[in-house]
Amino acid sequence: MPFFGIDQQLEKRISDGVRIRTIFGEKIMMSFVYFQPHSAVPEHNHPHEQMGMVLEGTFELVIEGERQQLEKGDAYLIPSNAKHSAQSFDQSAIALDIFSPPRDEYKS
Secondary structure: OOOOOHHHOOEEEEEOOEEEEEEEOOOOEEEEEEEOOOOEEEEEOOOOEEEEEEEEOEEEEEEOOEEEEEEOOOEEEEOOOOOEEEEEOOOOEEEEEEEEOOOHHHOO
């Protein structure tokens, strides 16, 4: 299927106050990440390369101990197996994450 409606995709909770909707092909995945105010994605890592962009709001991203406050229009790269976490502030935020290869646990 070459066309997707993001709002029609199943929503998955990944931590308290953080949910995602994903679309994917054979070798790439897009994940729309919705942060409620004062929510976090705990530190983790995975073998997938991840690149993303802030679509709305502001949040802090920590990659291998390096902290950066990101806002709308900022982009980032998380190398394969790099430890990373995210924390939103007083307002909600939306990020677009792109994974290669797709993350199987996010497909359902």
